[in-house]
Amino acid sequence: MMTMKYTLTQDRELSTQIAEAIREAIMDGTLMVNERLPSENELCERFEVSRSTVREALNRLAAQNLIRTQRGAYGGAFIKKVSFEDAYPNQMTTSSLLLSMNEVSFETACEARFAAERACIPLSAKRCSADQMATMRAEIHRQGQEGLSDESFCTSDITFHKALIEGTGNPVLNFQSSSAIESMQSLMNMITYSARDRAVIIKLHTAIADAIEAGDAQKAEAELSKLADYTITLADQVREQRAAKKA
Amino acid sequence: MMTMKYTLTQDRELSTQIAEAIREAIMDGTLMVNERLPSENELCERFEVSRSTVREALNRLAAQNLIRTQRGAYGGAFIKKVSFEDAYPNQMTTSSLLLSMNEVSFETACEARFAAERACIPLSAKRCSADQMATMRAEIHRQGQEGLSDESFCTSDITFHKALIEGTGNPVLNFQSSSAIESMQSLMNMITYSARDRAVIIKLHTAIADAIEAGDAQKAEAELSKLADYTITLADQVREQRAAKKA
DNA sequence: GACATTCAAATGTCTGACAATTAAGATACT
């Protein structure tokens, strides 16, 4: 950081360039976790810009979870250790908006979602803990309760699948796949689940849980595949009903 | 936006609360794509804060790709359509930092990476285009060239696998899996590839490409699995060498 | 109709000030 040379050009916004320079230093390891950046006034002198501009740059970095700021003496901006927990909300925001703003069809989103889940099954079949199995069973049970709203059913469905993914014991895979599933929540919420639909889904969930518990990855994948197909037919039904209502 | 009520509390930073309020409005659809936010001065009045504070909030949103700003008359802040291209760099930054800052082992990262790729294979075997097949073949060829640096070999390796993933024709899956693979680049770069190692990898790449072309998903998955195992043994070798050098 | 000029609105940057926060050091008390 100290030795870097900063020559800001005129063709882009100054604050953007400063943020970029600091971001690069973080990415390539020049700045380590918990290291303190120079104070805002020092950065002003170093980049030869005003404090507003420096602050805009720091704000951008804070929004990307790259730094945290602390007021008071011995405070300042510190390189933040990006944790899975911190990164998750941003990830979710982006994923959800990508789906809703890019006219991604339900089929396409669904395909990606079940592909991600399928990737987890072999590992989950090997490593799933008793705790995670218990969560899956509990959610299956909840899904069979009378008077459960569609939205609650959907939430439970997602909890079930997230527990399955967590069963891999792999934080990276968990992070990626979990967001793939959860970002579909708004799309899934459009589906209406009749009692018959729920029965079918519960049966498939049970089959998947049984297979995972038995360590039978192949069976679990097969059942998951059926669930994927069934989910798409449900979505098709909703679409048809809406089309019929329109006419 | 107009009808929302904003009561800012004192316990958090004002700019953060404003950014949060606008972000919520975008997420729940109150603000549509390309819609223009009120001007900074109008936002000042509405939230009863100074322009600096409003600007800090807008900057945060811009850093998250949620809005874009445009200078000049009829300019302002507009809700941005989050495209896969725009979101990718942020995604990559986050993913890379998650790996490097959380002491994620090579095995763990590798496991997640190959799981994601495996999820793509059935779809790719069904839909991979001639163009994508050509890219895969070209990269395999490049990997066999004399005098190729380890880094270039690694880059080509990643290009190969990204083409495979693109073969799914699913933009969502492509986005997710692609970043899973690419974020491992820095870890992969630590490996040294002997001529013998490269030969093994090229053979596996060829087998995968052949299977994809033949539409044989099962075969492709089996070969990919071998590649995953082999990659981990290579990483183990590097670790052993380093340990030996230390002693 | 085509082109140049002017204008107004908006963001980007600068300056200077004050408020709020916080850890370290100084001080007073026991």
Added chain:
DNA sequence: AGTATCTTAATTGTCAGACATTTGAATGTC
């Protein structure tokens, strides 16, 4: 000596006002 409290300096957060820059629209000119 130890502890509680006060002071202080450093730092970020917010405010206010100004000017610079950009840019589309309106206007004027040929």
